Amino acid sequence: MEQIINVGIIGCGGIAQGKHLPSLANLDYVNVVAFCDIIPEKAQALAEQYGTANAQVYEDYHEVLKREDIQVIHVCTPNDAHAEIAIAAMEAGKHVMSEKPMAKKAADARKMLETAKATGKKLTVGYNNRYRPDSLMLKQLCERGDLGEVYHAKAHAVRRRAVPTWGVFLDGDKQGGGPLIDIGTHALDLTLWMLNNYEVHSVTGSVYHKLSQTPNAANAWGPWDPEKFKVEDSAFGFITMKNGATISIDASWALNVRQPDEAKCTLCGTKAGADMNDGLHINGEDLGNLYVKEVQLGGSGVAFYSSDHDEKPEFMEMRLWMEAIINDTEPVVTPEQALVVSEILEAIYTSAETGQTVYF
Known part of the structure; x- marks a missing residue:
């Protein structure tokens, strides 16, 4: 696959370590170039294990979203931060996979869907089962x-x-x-x-x-x-x-x-x-x-x-998500479904x- 997709991971806890990063590493056309966590040591450890040679580590997710070379953001934080980060990422021109649930509150999930429609960016939620x-x-x-x-x-x-x-x-x-x-x-x-x-x-x-x-x-x-x-x-x-x-x-x-x-x-x-x-x-x-x-x-x-x-x-989940981005098709898990x-x-x-x- 000719197109290379650069991904930023926000939240470097268990779900990023156990699902997202091993699955993304299975795709040779995906580069994880940014790792962000409020505990920088966590981000650094994952950057060394899964990142590209020039992968960067951040504590502030806003700095990740400023990078024009990143097309996709994966939100792997506690539930209360899903909506805030996902909305900011889509407004910054990034496609977003948020871990489940879509958001802590339904109103915030609704805002995520509205932002996806307004920006034209793809949004999905990690319902891997x-x-x-x-x-x-x-x-x-x-x-x-x-x-x-x-x-x-x-x-x-x-x-x-x-x-x-x-x-x-x-x-x-x-x-x-x-x-x-x-x-x-x-x-x-x-x-x-x-x-x-x-x-x-x-x-x-x-x-x-x-x-x-x-x-x-x-x-x-x-x-x-x-x-x-x-x-x-x-x-x-x-x-x-x-x-x-x-x-x-x-x-x-x-x-x-x-x-x-x-x-x-x-x-x-x-x-x-x-x-x-x-x-x-x-x-x-x-x-x-x-x-x-x-x-x-x-x-x-x-x-x-x-x-x-x-x-x-989990490998299929990440592959189909990336293929939806490359082929400009609907993700398997749509934000409308996740909102309900x-x-x-x-x-x-x-x-x-x-x-x-x-x-x-």
């Missing part, structure tokens, strides 16, 4: 009509004891919430995408601070401090769409369940149903008998975006706080 083989296959089946009319779905984002105790995950001011906005956002995006339905009628939600107030040594990342646990430990929502379809969402970092489930969905249609538990399964009725079919994912499947079934989901996810999440929090259903 769309690129898993099971997700891509289920999307094909939905589009082909194998499930019929999907009128109920469930978004799964439940951990038994896996509260992230590092960084700002427990800081409500920085993040805007806990497991709902952290992992619930992935499951909800996946579910809405499968339904291809973004017309919301109403949202009802409940939020709990139950297990967060008791230290727990069984947590995957060590015991949490109840004094610092300022966000919910569980949240649940019920969404009614304008066409009458319903979606339920369960999101928790700590819940007394036997089988946790995360970044998955269950679909119920008029012809068949589907779930992503322990593999992709299609269940239905044929000739008076019930059946459950386990879909074997691999080389015998039909490609959705790529014929390379061994491509890692943020609006629903906020409505669940609002409903839980007010005790009222939120109508769109």
